[in-house]
Amino acid sequence: MNKRTRQKETPAILTEHIARREKDPQQGSAARANGELTMSDVAKALDIHRDTLKRWIKEGKIPDPRRNSKNAYRIFTHEDVKEIRILMQRRKDTTNNVEAGHPNRKQDARRAHEGGE
Numbered sequence: 483m484n485k486r487t488r489q490k491e492t493p494a495i496l497t498e499h500i501a502r503r504e505k506d507p508q509q510g511s512a513a514r515a516n517g518e519l520t521m522s523d524v525a526k527a528l529d530i531h532r533d534t535l536k537r538w539i540k541e542g543k544i545p546d547p548r549r550n551s552k553n554a555y556r557i558f559t560h561e562d563v564k565e566i567r568i569l570m571q572r573r574k575d576t577t578n579n580v581e582a583g584h585p586n587r588k589q590d591a592r593r594a595h596e597g598g599e
Contacts, residue, residue, distance in 0.1 A: 519558040527563050528570065544569055 525532040538544045539556075544566050547556045 517560065519560070519563065521556055521558075524558045524563055524566070528566060543573075 519527070521532050521535055525535050528535070535544075539546050547558045547562055549555065550557050
């Protein structure tokens with residue numbers, strides 16, 4: 483069995499990677515060409531976890547972005563980030579409106595169950 487092992491990232495190797503990235507910031511990220519964003523980039527911009535973004539896509543809360551033809555990574559644009567922010571704000575506003583109308587939902591449910599209202 484021919485198993486590839488990952489080379490240990492020593493300080494010298496890390497320094498070399500950083501130096502290469504400083505020379506060519508596009509290196510190692512096909513998604514970053516033309517201002518495109520990765521899942522991690524979008525998650526950072528929205529201040530959410532990357533897994534949350536994946537879950538929202540899976541649940542259909544936000545549209546699934548196009549994929550990179552070389553590696554099938556999801557590719558977002560800055561416009562996608564703006565749209566997701568708008569959707570997040572709408573959901574937040576809707577949640578706040580529901581909670582404002584029902585300050586004590588447990589008590590309301592208890593009354594309904596007991597036949598009080």
